[in-house]
Amino acid sequence: MLVKDQLKTEIAADGSPRETFVINLGPQHPATHGVLRVKMTMDGEYVVRAEPVCGYIHRMQEKMGENRTYAQFLPNTSRIDYLSALTYTHGFVGAVERALKLQVPPRAEYIRVITSELNRISSHLVWWGAFLLDLGGFTPLLYAFDDREKILDLLEGITGSRLTYSYFRIGGLYNDIDDTFINGTRAFVAQMRPRLKMYRSLVTDNIILRKRLIDIGPITEEMCRKYGATGPVIRGSGVPYDVRKVEPYSVYSDLDFVVPTFEEGDSMARYLVRMEEMAQSLRIIEQGLDKLPAGPVMAEKVPRVLKLPAGDYCYAVEAARGRFAVRIVSDNKEIPYRVKLRTPSLSNLSLFEEASAGMLLPDALALMGSLDLVIPDIDR
């Protein structure tokens, strides 16, 4: 009854014939991830070949960049990766400021860092909940969203949005923060630390989770380098590459934090990197609040009409998923000539085909979950 015509016979690497069939994962997933289609050629339970097919949410952001002024493109930046929207805006705004040689006031820089780190925590919480949902644990998602609600409420108070913030402006910020935000953030940091401990003891130390993740989906350092994978993927394979430390931007060089790196390269290493990063982000937020200077939040002389001098300019930030870089090519007009968005999830997913060959289906899905993909980030 299983459709004999759907079974194909292939010759495996060692010469033996194998009957394979093709199964489609997506584009509509019961698990999250977004609209990604993965064409899997399966030999029973083993994945012979997994080809991701992208483009289901391609919105041509880069063409939009060529039709809008620099200020008009700002909302687009939040929507590339909606879960860590502020860091992406930071990347674009930083590129324009670099080109115009604008001095952003220090208060604005500190607030940018604080809000970006809050955004990073909320992004990692969504990843954590969704990853466990993939693995069959339904409950942590709701605990994660509970914490995330508090972050969203804090950010809504100053930016007005819950998810796709348009908070940064070229030259500073749109709005200053108030005492409600500062006190609320301190309270959040105080209550988040015990929560992270609880997650560690209830979920991370759970034997079933450990069996699901340890030694599953190994990615070597060489593979990361060849595919350009960054973020927790490369940090879980032993390379301490973090844009905030290697190419420091904003005020990260004044703040004291550690980049968690784990050697093993399996899914558990990537999981632990992100859990540790949440703790480190709490440290950064605390230091940022302690060191917050007074002053304006917008640069003084921002020209009304923004025209970048001709040439190309780059800016890279460490988003929740990895290295996000913007390359703007300008020909001295109000609208950019070319905006190139280098997104981390695309490079992270490109190694999935090679890394998942020969794995069991649930293991391949655990690997994909541990890569932390947001599909609009890949498709732009």
Added chain:
Amino acid sequence: MTPNLPEPKLGAAQPVSPTAAPAPAAPVPPKPAVAAAPPSPTPAQPAPAPAPVLPNPLPHAPLPFKGVDYAAKGYHADATVTPDQVVFAAELLDKEGLSLDTITGVDWMAEGQMEVVYDYFHPAKALRVVVRTRIPRDNPEIPTIQKVFPGANWHERETHDFFGIKFLGHPNLTPFLLPEDATYHPLRKDFTQC
């Protein structure tokens, strides 16, 4: 075959020799660092003031890398090569330990050229390298670097999608982000369909 190291001429197309071997046998001795202003994108603009002379971060590399002011531009080294040198450049940077950041194109329609830009970054130190090349717009072809950096597979497919640049030797140059039957290339400057 020794790679020729020309300056890009504004307004003239760079010849592509598809029969040329992409990788040379032996590296030539390094040329002295050229202190020149970065090339302007459009010929009508007056050339900007010359950039300060910065040391070449890759002095031993037999390609014309120029040091770039990171604070002004966001990258550390820049090289303009001919299209048949891109694979050599990729192998060179692979040996240096760099990782592929992205590959993209820029459509200089007024000059009749397309620029292919390769971005590389080093995972251990602050070193961002940009390798550029120019190909004629009517028949844009360039060899693939997919064998050196497998991650280039998807970047080249995307660049082909958006600009129509053919990457010679690419195993699967089908649409990546556009629909499977797309025949148009949206990021070209003369693309007007909606």
Added chain:
Amino acid sequence: MIQSIWNFILSLWPEPLRLVLFLAGIMGFVGANAAYLVWVERKGAARFQRRPGPTEVGWAGLVQPIADAVKLLSKQLIVPAGVDRTLFRVAPLLMMSPVLMSLAVIPWGQHLAGRNINVGLLMIFAFGSVNVMAIMLGGWSSRNKYAIISAARVVSQGVAYEIPMLLVVITMIMVTGTMNLNEIVMQQAGGFWHWNFFRVWVNPLAPVTFLIFYICMLAETNRAPFDMAEAESELVAGAYTEYSGMGFGVFFMAEYSNILLGCALATVLFLGGWQSPIGNLLGNWQSTLDVLLGLFWFLAKMYFLIFSVVWIRWTFPRTQFYGLLNLSWKILIPVSLFTLVLSSAMLKLLR
């Protein structure tokens, strides 16, 4: 007064009437349970996830299962083209019927067993293997790759966990000396220290035996963390993908009824059945109050076990497939074989 009316009715046509009443009662009980265990699951899941759960439909959401049933009934029963029509339609029924039949031998109270046959335990396990076959047929006949993968997984999981379960049951048969469920319960009279769970002078690993039985029961009913068959994020709905409306509803009900049967059996075998945990409060077992008391204790123990099944589902992630099979073949089977040998040695020593 009630007793005399009851005796009068019974004198008319004793045995068949009693059976019919019993079976009708069982079907009603199973139906009500299958519906309201859904409510228990949803409320339990919600409370574990720090949210209220169904509250809209009826007070505390108690009418929610009725709403769900009406929804399922009103859906079209789609039979996809190209499936094996007979098998597709028969599979849900095949899963539901063994449970109903097995529940006829469970002693709900001292005189409340449908048919107190001497090989009651054997009958339950004879019927118990059918549900594996039913899911396999459902997945196979669906003509859907996800369903077939799921069916294959269910068979391998079902076979793997059948073995330690039977070994454990054989141990209990040896320990109690009988397959008659009511006798097993009678042996556990007195306080809770007489329960088979604590019967360590005959079976030194009695609590371990209970644990193995419980784990095998979770695996046989395809409950998390052993729900590979229905692994949502991987296989959509697994073997049940192509079923719509009441076809899916019957599978669903059958799953809850299986849990009911498993927990009832665990109660009978290990937790003293209808025996009260605090000894005989009232001496005379013939009065109606004692019958109700027995039923109350049975249901209390059974529902406690069902609640723990729901609790475990919402706490743990899913195991790996080979982890699941390894657990059975490499851990549970050796341990249960060991307890079997140990119990027989102890019995020999005691004799």
